[in-house]
Amino acid sequence: MAMTIDKKLGADFGNMKGDDMSNRRQGLAGVGLHGRTIATLLDVLESSQTTLPQIEDLSEILGVSAQDLRKIFPDEHSVLVAAAEQALVRLMDACVKAVVKVDPQDSVAQFLALGEAYIEWADMHRAQFRLLSDDRMLNLLNVPSLRRYATSLDELMGRMLERARDAGHLAEDENIRLMVLSSRSFAYGLARMVVDQRMSEWYPDTPQVEAAKIALHDFVRRIARGSTRKPN
Structure with a gap:
């Protein structure tokens, strides 16, 4: 049975608030049902946090029949996968664009650019970040079409x-795989703090993203300094 929107989701989705929601709605002019469904799903998740809407709920919000919507998305899981893939494509695009702007010979600067792009993406796409972070909703590692994006970033x-x-910034015997895990975990933590508005606890007078970048640069400098190859 479909959820009753007013009672179960606890919000009037015709009057949802928030920068993410407003930005998504402003960009929907001329967008087809596929794109509008993804945007609506993200709005619902942002408002309800943990309640996954059914196809019937989404169709009611969109003003279309559930039958027509199921022609595009057979079930709720397929909408989640589509939303996650769209988010990951945008993340990859942002990361690649950031990295190619940096001197290809400066691997440390490229690494920093990658981390900054991730934090900026999380700040601009908070609902998508939360979706990808919550394996109760969707475990992207269990979906091959999504897992390849995470693997590509790693x-x-x-x-x-x-x-x-190879350039001498890290020790010859450095455990690269472990360093990837450490760096990824740190960047994720910073992004999470930005999304949850927690960076102000540490830098109350600095914008959230800029504060996160300060911490990111400090982390990378410490890694490079602590792992620098010792002279013979």
């Missing part, structure tokens, strides 16, 4: 660190 980080090692 591989990109690994190649950058290998180049940094």
